[in-house]
Amino acid sequence: MINGELQLAFWCDGSLSFTNNVTVQGKPGGYGVVWRSDIDGGVPSTPTVFxxxxxYVNKAYSIQHMEMAAICQALAKAIELASKVSFERCRVVVFTDSKSSVDRINLGVGSTLTGFYNAHTEPLTKAIICQSHKLDQLGCLVELNWVPRCATEALKLADKLAGRWSEDDADVCQHRQTLDMRDSVADRLHSEIKLRGQGALHVRTSKYQRKRAKKNAMMRKQNAQTLASVHHRASSKAKHRRGGRGRHFR
Incomplete structure (x- = not known):
């Protein structure tokens, strides 16, 4: 607590099992959240340890998916902690090393955003915005800050936790539990994330198919015109040759 202000600090990081930026199939990934708060056991105290x-996430679609899930998870924890005590002022500070995730959150939500990337990250963006409003109602000031990768010990720990997606650890892997029993934000939002992403792919595919069909029709028309022109020239040459031979034999 600084100058009577309750402090809640979070460090977030995400990890993927593939090197490509985005995959529409979805592959394993994970994220880690590290926090230090002035609340211990429901009462204000001096933070001592992280x-x-x-x-663990069974189907991750991009690194931003995991990074934003970590931010969303941090805010969910902040709401949980802030709801336990009464305070006059509270500051919630979230640190992430993903500038692209911060940029995506700043874009907000709306029908004008198109494409698979914007579609599958929109549910997380919406959740983060709603969580920020909830914290504001609780009297908390929320800050989201970008920091370089592994710039602090807390971020190094978050990075290590995010990479544990491959371990069969009960604390990390919750896929054996029903959705209502999981505390993973990514799991709870998975259906909506998948639905939005598939919807964007369907729109993109439909547009591509229409564009491709139009292009194929134009190519067929051009080919037909070319063949007709070639046939016309060939016929003209044949007539000319026959006419020439006739005059020669006379």
Whole structure:
């Protein structure tokens, strides 16, 4: 607590099992959240140690998917902690090393955003915005800050936790539990994320198919015109030759 202000600090990081930026099939990934708060056991106290959690995601669609899931998870924890005590002022500070995720959140939500990337990250963006409003109602000031990768010990720990997606750890892997029993934000939003992403792919595919069909029709028309022109020239040459031979034999 600084100058009577309750402090909640979070460090977030995400990890993927593939090197490509985006995959529409979805592959394993994970994210880690590290926090230090002035609340211990429901009462204000002096923070002494970091607390942390790692989360496994069976189908991750991009690195931003995991990074934003970590931010969303941090805000969910902040709401949980802030709801336990009464305070006059509270500051929630979230640190992430993903500038692209910060940029995506700043874009907000809306029908004008198109493409698979914007579509599958929109549910997380919406959740983060709603969580920020909830914290504001609780009297908390929320800050989201970008920092370089592994710039602090807390970020290094978050990075390590995010990479534990490959471990069969009960604290990380919750896929054996029903959705209502999981505390992973990514799991709870998975259906909506998948639905939005598939919807964007369907729109993109439909547009591509229409464009491709139009292009094929134009090519067929051009080919037909070319063949007709070639046939006309060939016929003209044949007539000319026959006429020439006739005059020669006379």
């Amino acid at each position: 607390k942390s959690r790692g989360f």
